[in-house]
Amino acid sequence: MSDAFDLRQTSTDWLWTKEFSFDSSMDAAHSFIDEIMAQLESAGWGMKEAFAANMTFEEALINAVQHGNHSDLEKQVHVICRLNGKLVYARIEDEGNGFDPDSVPDPTKEDNLLMASGRGVLLIRQFTSWSKWNDVGNVLEFEIEKPG
Amino acid sequence: MVKERIEVKKIADVTIATCNDMKLNDDLVIQEWGDQLLELLDDVSCRKLVVDFSKVLFMSSSALRALITLNKKIKEAKSALVLCAIDDNIMEAFRITRLDNVFTIKRDQDESIRSFQ
Secondary structure, three states: OOOOOOOOOOOOOOOEEEEEEEEOOHHHHHHHHHHHHHHHHHOOOOOOOOHHHHHHHHHHHHHHHHHHOOOOOOOEEEEEEEEOOOEEEEEEEOOOOOOOHHHOOOOOOHHHOOOOOOHHHHHHHHHOOEEEEOOOOOEEEEEEEOOO | OOOOOEEEEEEOOEEEEEEOOOEEOOHHHHHHHHHHHHHHOOOOOOOEEEEEOOOOOEEOHHHHHHHHHHHHHHHHOOOEEEEEOOOHHHHHHHHHOOHHHOOEEEOOHHHHHHHOO
8 A cells, every 4th residue: 555645543442443345346335335334333433424424435445446447457445444432544546547626526516516427526525524635646545524 | 127117107198107116226227227217218208207206215316317317318209308306405406406497206106197188
């Protein structure tokens, strides 16, 4: 895994951490998301409270698997995830060429409202408390605070 | 065998399709769900369509994309589409993406049916 930038360390009091890599398939991504959702539930997050995390992991892994790695099974997605009862942190890296998230057309502009794609980045930014792509655009870090 | 992604009923001239899945995020599920909604438009009597999301607790941007396709086909068929019973969290995704301005969204089936009158 590249060390594009350091892991953010807002909290050190993690209840669960996982670092692993998986082949570029959405089936594998969904298995991982199911595992995170189960861990969030164990950490005291209700289903409604975990919605933002579910949405962010879904969109982040669609980006990594489908747009970054083009669903190429020879390429992998590398993930670090940490969570506790108040916070979830993740770092997601794909093996693609990256992209500039600021170059994605704003899907909320009148002319773009019916565009087929481009909503993932917006949803990630809105459903996280903090998010950042590296300069290449193949590594996304984010944090989500438990609501309330 | 393809799973039934929607449950369809008719009240007067309104077709109501209730989504059966709790999560609309898997590509295959979304494909089948979108296809089954589009197939409803093959019936010439389906000119007022309500899609009920009361069982749905999560949907991804891929599902939003499928709804945009459905909306386009609905307009081509000179039909009307109303979405209803959308979970608060999912509604937030509609608001963030401003799709709440694109779709007619009502609280429940009754309100949806009344909106056609």
